[in-house]
Amino acid sequence: DIGDVGRKYHLELVLEDVLDKDGTVNxxxxxxxHLGNKxxxxxxxxxxxxxxxxxxxxxNVFYNRIQSLEKELVAENIPDNxxxxxxxxxxxxxxxxxxxGYVIWQNSTENTKFQLAQIKHVKQVKRSDEHxxxxxxxxxxxxxxxxxxxxQMRVLWHPQHGVQVTQDSRQPKH
Amino acid sequence: MRALVLLAALVAAxxxxxxxxxxxxxxxxxxxxxELQMVQELQELEDLQLDFWLxxxxxxxxxxxxxxxxxxxxxxxxxxANGISYSIxxxxxxxxxxxxxxEMLRSHRxxxxxxxxxxxxxxxxxxxxxxxxxxLVAENPxxxxxxxxGQSTENRPIYVLKFxxxxxxxxxxxxxxxxxxxxxxxxxxxxxxxxxIVLDHENDEGLASILDKMDIFxxxxxxxxxxxxxxxxxxxxxxxxxxxxxxxxxxxxxxRNWDAGFGGSGASKNPCSETYHGxxxxxxxxxxxxxxxxxxxxxxxxxxxxxxxxxLLLYPYGYTRTPVPHQxxxxxxxxxxxxxxxxxxxxxxxxxxxxxxxxxASGGTIDWTYNEGIKYSFTFxxxxxxxxxxxxxxxFIVPTAEETWxxxxxxxxxxxxxxx
Numbered sequence: 001d002i003g004d005v006g007r008k009y010h011l012e013l014v015l016e017d018v019l020d021k022d023g024t025v026n027x028x029x030x031x032x033x034h035l036g037n038k039x040x041x042x043x044x045x046x047x048x049x050x051x052x053x054x055x056x057x058x059x060n061v062f063y064n065r066i067q068s069l070e071k072e073l074v075a076e077n078i079p080d081n082x083x084x085x086x087x088x089x090x091x092x093x094x095x096x097x098x099x100x101g102y103v104i105w106q107n108s109t110e111n112t113k114f115q116l117a118q119i120k121h122v123k124q125v126k127r128s129d130e131h132x133x134x135x136x137x138x139x140x141x142x143x144x145x146x147x148x149x150x151x152q153m154r155v156l157w158h159p160q161h162g163v164q165v166t167q168d169s170r171q172p173k174h
Numbered sequence: 175m176r177a178l179v180l181l182a183a184l185v186a187a188x189x190x191x192x193x194x195x196x197x198x199x200x201x202x203x204x205x206x207x208x209e210l211q212m213v214q215e216l217q218e219l220e221d222l223q224l225d226f227w228l229x230x231x232x233x234x235x236x237x238x239x240x241x242x243x244x245x246x247x248x249x250x251x252x253x254x255a256n257g258i259s260y261s262i263x264x265x266x267x268x269x270x271x272x273x274x275x276x277e278m279l280r281s282h283r284x285x286x287x288x289x290x291x292x293x294x295x296x297x298x299x300x301x302x303x304x305x306x307x308x309x310l311v312a313e314n315p316x317x318x319x320x321x322x323x324g325q326s327t328e329n330r331p332i333y334v335l336k337f338x339x340x341x342x343x344x345x346x347x348x349x350x351x352x353x354x355x356x357x358x359x360x361x362x363x364x365x366x367x368x369x370x371i372v373l374d375h376e377n378d379e380g381l382a383s384i385l386d387k388m389d390i391f392x393x394x395x396x397x398x399x400x401x402x403x404x405x406x407x408x409x410x411x412x413x414x415x416x417x418x419x420x421x422x423x424x425x426x427x428x429x430r431n432w433d434a435g436f437g438g439s440g441a442s443k444n445p446c447s448e449t450y451h452g453x454x455x456x457x458x459x460x461x462x463x464x465x466x467x468x469x470x471x472x473x474x475x476x477x478x479x480x481x482x483x484x485x486l487l488l489y490p491y492g493y494t495r496t497p498v499p500h501q502x503x504x505x506x507x508x509x510x511x512x513x514x515x516x517x518x519x520x521x522x523x524x525x526x527x528x529x530x531x532x533x534x535a536s537g538g539t540i541d542w543t544y545n546e547g548i549k550y551s552f553t554f555x556x557x558x559x560x561x562x563x564x565x566x567x568x569x570f571i572v573p574t575a576e577e578t579w580x581x582x583x584x585x586x587x588x589x590x591x592x593x594x
Binding site for chain 1: 296297404405409410412427442446447448449484533560561562563564565566567568570
């Protein structure tokens with residue numbers, strides 16, 4: 001506990017690559033949850049020991065594939081009811097994971113535990129620059145309340161520039 | 175006759191379509207010979223592409239005809255102009271066709287022929303699971319029987335399978351899956367457990383000796399209304415489907431509806447919440463059915479309620495921080511059970527009391543069963559830890575069921591070896 005400021009957690013964790021179970025990396029982090037104002041995201045500082053895997057090749061394959069589509073990409077229910085994600089949609093799924101991480105961070109308190117449950121809908125947004133842009137409607141599962149929360153987010157991505165959530169908004173339940 | 179030619183001309187531009195979008199089925203009842211003749215003449219007009227489901231017969235007998243969309247307006251005008259009344263039996267034929275297609279696709283996985291050919295590696299509908307149960311009983315009448323312990327809010331039967339080698343009211347083990355309908359890996363695992371018991375009841379020493387002394391009760395679809403809803407409407411539905419007075423929201427969390435700390439912290443009094451406890455304890459027929467069964471049986475020694483996801487093995491309490499008297503023993507059993515589970519595929523589980531491991535939850539199943547005197551009360555949260563969550567791919571059903579079974583056996587063997 002830190003006086004009138006909040007509560008700080010010191011964490012030692014192991015990061016595991018979902019695509020490669022043997023790819024683990026140690027990480028230390030400090031998370032400060034602010035007292036009082038629950039509208040501020042917790043402060044996070046972290047250090048990764050060593051390096052994350054290089055994904056340039058896969059990134060470029062995905063990037064080129066989307067750029068060469070004749071029509072803007074549109075998809076829904078990823079995974080589907082039975083947990084299936086088609087190979088073509090896997091990068092779209094992973095991108096949503098990364099982007100939802102940002103949304104989750106911005107909305108987390110000591111009493112929440114969010115997971116991405118499903119992509120309800122995703123639509124590519126045409127751009128004049130070299131970035132890819134997607135408009136996602138996702139469902140977040142919040143563990144403590146057990147609620148399924150629809151959330152809309154605009155995601156920008158480029159192989160060299162990484163992921164950015166430019167806009168997001170929580171949606172009403174029904 | 176001229177009128178008919180005019181009618182045909184109006185429809186001349188009819189484009190032939192493959193589908194039945196906008197097609198209607200009309201019922202015409204000619205009341206006299208004149209009307210009858212008029213209707214019979216319609217059969218001659220090929221351009222209208224009328225499809226008579228019930229052909230004209232005699233006055234007073236209905237004539238049913240499928241009318242393609244382009245012919246609808248002209249035909250109706252023609253009938254009305256001649257004072258022939260009709261009614262619309264089917265508003266849009268394509269809708270019915272689509273519904274049937276979906277139904278066929280669903281049962282194209284078809285009702286199973288035997289539990290040997292049943293596909294344990296995929297998710298099944300309620301009908302398929304109920305059919306599986308009947309097959310299992312039919313194939314193993316000396317071991318398995320099916321009990322109806324109640325009915326859901328929407329009047330679906332609630333079934334429990336009983337595995338018994340004989341005796342009367344032997345001490346028993348209870349296992350339920352699917353109390354939260356969106357946790358699909360649990361119902362699927364329940365089906366696998368049922369088959370596993372049948373396969374192993376003679377050749378597996380541990381299971382054989384358990385069944386020598388105890389019965390096993392297995393409720394696979396504990397929340398059938400919710401389950402049907404996850405298939406038809408909303409894959410992520412959790413609760414029951416009971417209507418709540420004064421609210422537009424539906425359903426009660428069946429794992430907050432038990433009479434243990436009911437209504438306290440760790441449940442919501444808001445009917446729209448996923449953890450709504452309901453108007454009073456046991457308000458949900460799905461919960462009441464089990465309560466009645468447990469009380470009437472009077473000899474249940476182990477009670478295991480299965481959920482997903484999070485990979486946890488939990489024992490009471492959820493509603494209070496006060497540890498249960500048998501905390502030490504339950505903790506040791508959990509440690510052993512989790513080790514057994516892990517031994518198969520390395521799946522990591524955490525374990526402990528509900529309140530210290532997951533969160534505070536009041537009105538929970540195993541808090542009630544423990545307070546009823548069922549010492550070995552446990553809850554599982556199966557795979558995974560959030561990558562797929564509720565939407566666990568079907569390929570993980572069998573591995574999940576296999577590893578969980580090892581943990582269940584530890585609990586069951588302990589109950590067998592420690593009668594009370």
